Amino acid sequence: MSDESETRTELRERLRELRRQLPAEQRSVAEHAAARRLEQFLGSQPPGLLGTYMPTDGELDINHAADNLRDMGWRVFLPVLQADLHMEFAEWVAAEPLLPNRFGILEPAAPNELLSASSLNVVVVPCVALDESGNRLGFGAGYYDRAFSGQVAGTGRGPRLVGCAFDLQFVQGLVAEPWDVPMQYLLTESKLSLVTPQRPI
Numbered sequence: 001m002s003d004e005s006e007t008r009t010e011l012r013e014r015l016r017e018l019r020r021q022l023p024a025e026q027r028s029v030a031e032h033a034a035a036r037r038l039e040q041f042l043g044s045q046p047p048g049l050l051g052t053y054m055p056t057d058g059e060l061d062i063n064h065a066a067d068n069l070r071d072m073g074w075r076v077f078l079p080v081l082q083a084d085l086h087m088e089f090a091e092w093v094a095a096e097p098l099l100p101n102r103f104g105i106l107e108p109a110a111p112n113e114l115l116s117a118s119s120l121n122v123v124v125v126p127c128v129a130l131d132e133s134g135n136r137l138g139f140g141a142g143y144y145d146r147a148f149s150g151q152v153a154g155t156g157r158g159p160r161l162v163g164c165a166f167d168l169q170f171v172q173g174l175v176a177e178p179w180d181v182p183m184q185y186l187l188t189e190s191k192l193s194l195v196t197p198q199r200p201i
Contacts, residue, residue: 011128019166042069049119051117053078053079076092077089086143093108123160126165129169148161
């Protein structure tokens with residue numbers, strides 16, 4: 001829960017520290033549980049293009065599901081940061097190498113093509129904080145917000161956005177900024193749920 005007097009910066013710092021301090025066994029159990037929930041969710045629908053992320057700074061790692069999702073027919077993509085502060089997605093082929101970008105986050109080393117976020121069917125989005133309305137707090141650089149700007153949740157345009165975090169990162173009444181893009185689904189170790197009602201992006 002967030003203290004009303006806590007700023008976004010303070011909340012971001014507090015929750016990042018909390019997730020970094022998670023004991024290894026607790027982290028592993030949570031990550032495998034979240035990965036299973038994602039598999040069940042995506043396994044119930046026709047396969048398509050899935051955007052995921054390489055965890056950093058203690059983020060919840062749901063990539064234990066990647067091989068099983070590929071077996072189901074899903075193509076898995078990772079973010080690739082561009083020099084103009086925009087983000088595109090490249091396919092993550094299991095046998096091909098990944099290299100760290102300027103933030104130390106792994107990306108496909110030599111992608112054959114780059115896709116916009118709007119080309120994907122589902123994107124799992126890492127969050128520093130989430131609330132039940134789908135409001136998200138990220139690192140603050142705005143890459144995901146820029147990638148998804150202009151989409152309208154629930155209209156079928158653009159990917160379904162799945163905000164991903166540990167249960168401990170949930171807060172009540174997270175105040176959204178005008179540029180913040182809301183999530184349509186919430187994924188943690190204990191649930192994968194649809195956000196209702198949706199607010200327009």
